[in-house]
Amino acid sequence: MKTLITARGITKHFGATKALDGVDLDIFAGEVHVLLGENGAGKSTLVKVLAGIHDQDSGTIEGRTSLAVIHQELALVPELSVAENLFLNRLPRRFGFVDRAGMRRRAPELLDRVGLHVDPNAKVKDLGIAQQQMIEIARALDKNAGVLILDEPTAVLTDTETDRLLEIMAQLRHNGVGLVFITHHLDEIQRIADRITVLRDGRSVGVLGPRATTRHMIELMVGRPIDEQYPRARQRPGQPLLSISGLTKRGVFQDVDIEVHAGEVVGIAGLVGAGRTEVARAAFGVDGYDRGTVAVDGKPLPRHDVQAAIKAGLGLVPEDRKRQGLVLTATVGQNLELVTLANRDSKRLHDIAGKLRIKGRVEQPVKELSGGNQQKVVIGKWLLADPKVLILDEPTRGVDVGAKVEIYELINRMTAQGRAVLLVSSDLPEVIGMSDRVVVMAHGRVAGELPRGATQDQVMALAVQEIPA
Amino acid sequence: MSTISIRKYASENGALAGLVVLALVIAFMQPAFLNAQNLLNVGVQAAVIAIMAFGMTFVVVAGGIDLSVGSIAALAALVGALTAGPVGLVVGALCGLVNGALISYGKLPPFIATLAMLSVARGLTLVFSEGQPHETDEVVTFLGSNLAPMLPLPLLLMLAFFGITGLVLTRTNLGRRMYAIGGNEEAAKLSGIDVRRTKLWIYALSGLFAAAAGLVLAGRLGSAGPQAAVGYELDAIAAVVIGGASLSGGVGRATGTLVGALVLAVLRNGLNLLQVPPFWQQVVIGAVIALAALLDSLRRR
């Protein structure tokens, strides 16, 4: 088999942090090589060293000439159009000017390849995060590189898009491209991996074959087995804590009724564009709405007023940690304190940081943390505020298996204390496994509600259902 | 001290290192620089810009800019001379409040809102002064005087404002909110921070500090003129940036700004002592600002 990239003994420090410690890695032509490891294990750092963004402290790399990388953090220009972003750096030119017509002609082809149907003239900032990710993928594909590295591309994708991406990856593999794939979704690994390099604390602790079991993968990466992936501990539901009724925003969502009781976890499932995030944001007061009411613990909230919502006991962990969740210029501690500025409590702060096992110091700039650990900071900020009702929008995006379970345990603790959780998630096993009831949304409406123990097929049947206008 | 902490110290205090080097070079070329009276002069000269720049630090940390501080200083000083010092302060804060309202409720970009205020406040100064300088009363004049020989009040005021700025930035909720808004306004909003109210405060503070700077300036000169403090906003911004703040927001410290203001004052003083012609002084100062910003961006990589 042809080896495309050979890396030997890669070591990389950030100050006192040893991010990589003597890692070896081979990438063959026509293979999908998965990098697996906990948050902060060094996966992204390895990718950045391969891509030449970071220089390694020691070690050698051969053969990284034809390389395309999709980084974990999106690298699109929000103010530019989809087409312009696709061809950024190599805008087609005519007579020295940007050839807009040519660009518009070629953009649909590229978008088609990833199955994305958006207007090439739309501004990227108006698209959802999943669509943005697909644009990144299309852009990387256009480079026709010999090695394609994908750092957690599926973290923000739904199943349909993930399927599409895995198909594309299989096709590329067939064409002899070497692929490096990072994901925390073990099922995806089982579907596509040829080899799995497991990283732990910056060291490569083993290379597994395509038939590795989930159990084996988890043990190797976490260092201990995990018995229950979705350890939901149910409570007897109390009085309603969050009541959304008749919520309508023209053209976005209609007549949405959702009630979450004390001690309950209610899930919201649905396809991208079903209006789940929009409902969550409207309920929390980030956006306005036309009709309907939102009440917390029986008290109606004013529209479009985040502070009032927080005061009433509502919290929202937003879906896009970088744009909506974190102050990247600030430290971990400062981010954790963002909601509770008025009554700071450094003991509880350290307590939460420890419970979430955030890999990083409280005084460290949050931008130095790995993606998954940043996500834990956003969640921690709200746990610190201890709201009556916490809305979680894709809370475990980019979080490793072990840390996911810890977040689920924290959800359990909240509900055990009589709090309520509204869980918006595109991760079907998660939303089914952790919710006491699942509300399925389609086309901006509630398509139905399923009790605990529903199957993925039942959820999907509701999610794709056509609703007459 | 380990190498790492030395490096950390140096990188966090790049401006301070620059100030020391600058002072040494000037002292070497013109020993009179080190004369105690001259050093006090430098401090007094730095005071006006520094006080203004402290207010600007709040604005810049929160991701904004305030171009109107020079004009507000002049207007406040004039009002102070025509009525009484405290009235000038109130007028300055009110101007800042208007800036804040235009920015947070009118959704104007800070650059535009404060550019408008730059013109309005200067215009009002010209109108009220009828183009003439006006003598200041004892209270205002006192601000620019010496408490005792070798103890100039402007210097003490600068240190007081320095202390206040440091406290506000690091020890108050308002300060934390400034960093949050400048670092990521969206995240700040979603965390329940009242972004609009906070901005109102920030620009009001900047206006207040500018007014104080204007009164100190008038006190030193014994009069408030229509052309006072023209262009000072640029020095204030330069001081903040030399001090390591980022114009894209979220980063900045009171110590940095103090050092930045001192760098400018030392440079001006040194160039005078070395008898560099005024036109060339401008060139050198511009070059130093560019150099400081360049060094800062290099060490951030």
Ligand SMILES: Nc1ncnc2c1ncn2[C@@H]1O[C@H](COP(=O)(O)OP(=O)(O)OP(=O)(O)O)[C@@H](O)[C@H]1O
């Ligand atoms: N620029 C940086 N400065 C300081 N430390 C860093 C920097 N980048 C990464 N690190 C540290 O290096 C370690 C490895 O981070 P990396 O981003 O490679 O993790 P990862 O395996 O990709 O994790 P995740 O699954 O959360 O994305 C972490 O401890 C992280 O805090």
Ligand SMILES: [Mg+2]
């Ligand atoms: Mg990563």
